[in-house]
Amino acid sequence: MARLKRELESVSRTRGLHRERRQRAPWPVIALVGYTNAGKSTLFNRLTGADVMAENLLFATLDPTLRQISLPGIDKAILSDTVGFVSELPTQLVAAFKATLEEVVSADLLIHVRDIAHPDSEAQRDDVESVLKDIGVAPETPRFEAWNKLDLLDDEAREDVLGDAAKRDDVLAVSALSGEGVDVLIAKVAARLTHGHRRYQVTLAAADGAGAAWLHQHGEVIDHWIDGETAIYDVRMAPKDHERFEVRNG
Numbered sequence: 001m002a003r004l005k006r007e008l009e010s011v012s013r014t015r016g017l018h019r020e021r022r023q024r025a026p027w028p029v030i031a032l033v034g035y036t037n038a039g040k041s042t043l044f045n046r047l048t049g050a051d052v053m054a055e056n057l058l059f060a061t062l063d064p065t066l067r068q069i070s071l072p073g074i075d076k077a078i079l080s081d082t083v084g085f086v087s088e089l090p091t092q093l094v095a096a097f098k099a100t101l102e103e104v105v106s107a108d109l110l111i112h113v114r115d116i117a118h119p120d121s122e123a124q125r126d127d128v129e130s131v132l133k134d135i136g137v138a139p140e141t142p143r144f145e146a147w148n149k150l151d152l153l154d155d156e157a158r159e160d161v162l163g164d165a166a167k168r169d170d171v172l173a174v175s176a177l178s179g180e181g182v183d184v185l186i187a188k189v190a191a192r193l194t195h196g197h198r199r200y201q202v203t204l205a206a207a208d209g210a211g212a213a214w215l216h217q218h219g220e221v222i223d224h225w226i227d228g229e230t231a232i233y234d235v236r237m238a239p240k241d242h243e244r245f246e247v248r249n250g
C-alpha cells in the first residue's frame, strides 16, 4: 500500500509539471472520466488512433494518457485519459487519487464514459458524479455522457437506450469497440467547444509573428491594422481562447 501511494504521488508530481507546461499552451483540454472498466481507454485509443503526428510522440513519451487530437473547427485539442473511479477507495489513497485528477478539474470539457450494459450503470454514474463534485469540478464545465458498449445490448435494450439517449442533448450512445456513434460524439464535442465564439479586439507587438499565427490558428481574423509598433486585431474566438491569449501576452 505504501508503494502504491508513493507511485500515485509521483504520478501527481509529474502531472503537475505537465499542467504548468500546458497552462502556457493554448489548446482546450478534453478529459475522459468514468467508472473503472467503462471503456475510457478504448475510446481514448479510438479518438486518437489515427493521429500519428510527431508532436504526439512527445506527448506519449511524457505521459501516455495525454494526446493531441484535432476536431472539426479545432486545430488542436488535448485529450486526457484518466484513472477509473471506484466506489470504495481506501482512505489513505484518496488525497493522492484526487491529485491525479486535477487534470479533470482544469479540463474545458468532460466526457463521462459509462458502461451502459452494466447492471450497476446508474449507481456507477452517481459515484462518478459525486467524485467529480468532491474534487471541485465546476458545475458549469461542459460535459457529455458517452453511453458506451452499445454493441453488448440485445435488440430490446438497445432500442430503450437509443430512445433515452435521443431525449438528451448531452448524451451520445456509442461503442468504443466498434466505433458506432463515435463520429456523432466528435461532432457534438467540437460544436460545444467552438460555440459561444465572440468578437474581440486584441493587440500584439507588430513584430510578433508567432502571436499573429496563433490568432489565425485559434480565431477568425476579421480585420487587422498596424499602429506604429502595435498590431491591432479584430478577431472572433472562443472566450476561453481569448483568456489564453491574454495570459500568453500577459
Ligand SMILES: Nc1nc2c(ncn2[C@@H]2O[C@H](COP(=O)(O)OP(=O)(O)OP(=O)(O)O)[C@@H](O)[C@H]2O)c(=O)[nH]1
Pocket: 034, 035, 036, 037, 038, 039, 040, 041, 042, 043, 082, 083, 084, 085, 148, 149, 150, 151, 152, 174, 175, 176, 177, 178
Ligand atoms: N463490447 C465492448 N467492450 C468494450 C467497449 N469499450 C470497452 N470495452 C471493453 O471493456 C474493457 C475495459 O475497457 P477500458 O477501455 O480499459 O476501460 P477503462 O474505462 O479505461 O478502465 P480503467 O482504466 O480500468 O478505469 C476492455 O475489455 C474493453 O475491451 C465497447 O464499446 N464494447
Ligand SMILES: [Mg+2]
Pocket: 040, 041, 042, 081, 082, 083, 084
Ligand atoms: Mg483505462
